[in-house]
Amino acid sequence: MKIHAMWDKYPDLKHNLEKTQALMEQSIRLPDKQIETAILDLIRSGGKLLRPAYLLLFSEFGKQQEMNKTIALASAVETLHTATLIHDDIIDEADTRRGVRTLQHKFSKDVAVYAGDYLFVVCFKLLAKYSSSLRSIQLNTNSMESVLLGEIGQMSDRYNLDLSLDRYIQNISGKTAELFAVSCFIGAYENGTTQQFANDCREIGKLIGISFQIVDDILDYSQKSEMIGKPVLEDIRQGVYSLPLILAVQKNQDAFLPLLMKKETITNSDIQQIHHLIIEHNGIEAARSVAADYTQKALKKIARLPNTANNTKETIYDVTESILNRTF
Numbered sequence: 433m434k435i436h437a438m439w440d441k442y443p444d445l446k447h448n449l450e451k452t453q454a455l456m457e458q459s460i461r462l463p464d465k466q467i468e469t470a471i472l473d474l475i476r477s478g479g480k481l482l483r484p485a486y487l488l489l490f491s492e493f494g495k496q497q498e499m500n501k502t503i504a505l506a507s508a509v510e511t512l513h514t515a516t517l518i519h520d521d522i523i524d525e526a527d528t529r530r531g532v533r534t535l536q537h538k539f540s541k542d543v544a545v546y547a548g549d550y551l552f553v554v555c556f557k558l559l560a561k562y563s564s565s566l567r568s569i570q571l572n573t574n575s576m577e578s579v580l581l582g583e584i585g586q587m588s589d590r591y592n593l594d595l596s597l598d599r600y601i602q603n604i605s606g607k608t609a610e611l612f613a614v615s616c617f618i619g620a621y622e623n624g625t626t627q628q629f630a631n632d633c634r635e636i637g638k639l640i641g642i643s644f645q646i647v648d649d650i651l652d653y654s655q656k657s658e659m660i661g662k663p664v665l666e667d668i669r670q671g672v673y674s675l676p677l678i679l680a681v682q683k684n685q686d687a688f689l690p691l692l693m694k695k696e697t698i699t700n701s702d703i704q705q706i707h708h709l710i711i712e713h714n715g716i717e718a719a720r721s722v723a724a725d726y727t728q729k730a731l732k733k734i735a736r737l738p739n740t741a742n743n744t745k746e747t748i749y750d751v752t753e754s755i756l757n758r759t760f
Contacts, residue, residue, distance in 0.1 A: 436480045438754070442747060445488060448503060452484045455507040456514075459554045470535050471547055475514060477532045482755065483611050484510045486640070487619035489751070490633050492744040493737070494623025501562045505622055508558035509615050515551035516611075518544055524666060590671030591695055593685060595678050597722070601642060609641025616640075632733070639730035643756045646723040649674035651758075653707065653716055668703060669696055675722065677706070680715030687713070727756040 435453065439446035456475055462468040484506035491502045520526075521534040522544050528534060536544035616637030621630035652667075653676045667674065673681070681688050687709055691702045710716060730752055737745040 449481050451503045452506040483615040487615040490616045490619030491623045496624035504558050504562040508555045512555040515548045518548035604645040608645040609638045612641030613637035636733045643726035650719050675719040676715035679718040680710040680713040683713040
């Protein structure tokens with residue numbers, strides 16, 4: 433079982449992530465073996481497993497850590513994340529995900545919808561079996577709602593040239609940050625920390641998730657111009673405007689208007705021009721500044737976490753600094 437190389441320097445965590453992925457795979461049992469294999473291929477396709485990693489790390493602050501339960505909860509969170517990816521691919525009409533053909537491309541949109549729905553069921557079966565209280569189940573339900581509201585918000589803002597920073601943050605707070613937040617909360621809460629401490633962990637996760645998404649947006653636009661393509665190309669065609677573009681448009685909407693008004697008919701050449709305009713109007717640098725602000729807020733809160741014998745705080749800090757300052 434191959435786990436992302438970023439975890440090699442944390443052997444204990446890597447071992448638990450291997451257990452997490454193994455339980456996910458064991459929980460996928462479908463009569464249609466082709467579809468089952470397609471789901472398993474996605475699970476095994478090299479995702480970073482960040483959300484279960486944070487759940488596992490924050491569980492170490494608890495006084496009553498039960499590894500079987502914690503592994504199951506980590507599996508539930510990553511299963512939920514995988515379900516949202518499948519549904520994202522349907523909406524985006526994506527052909528590949530992590531180098532693997534998407535379910536909707538390999539089979540059909542109908543099959544992909546049912547596969548994503550099936551993973552929601554797997555998630556809640558794991559939660560129902562291993563959660564010590566209804567609080568985590570309730571929180572996961574609320575998280576699903578937040579993710580969907582973020583997606584709906586993004587959809588309703590398609591081709592919106594007046595999209596504000598606050599509105600963008602609101603959308604990604606649901607779409608991306610919520611699962612980071614719930615991972616940190618459940619890891620702490622389900623292993624015996626106080627409600628207040630778990631809430632503080634949730635806030636850390638939210639900040640990490642917001643910064644993570646902004647960094648993703650920056651990386652999309654930071655490639656050499658000849659490399660610009662998916663997902664930037666398809667996002668712009670679909671009217672999904674991420675932060676570097678939003679901030680550059682705010683500087684000079686008139687420069688972007690003739691290109692963006694083309695909507696679905698926009699060409700690759702138009703995308704190149706938009707890329708140059710974003711650089712010219714410092715959209716990437718402005719987005720980096722916003723990401724740095726959220727990153728520093730997250731790191732400051734992590735630095736205030738209690739010390740533990742196994743240096744959990746230091747590991748969380750190191751992992752967070754690494755993923756939020758990444759260039760890949």
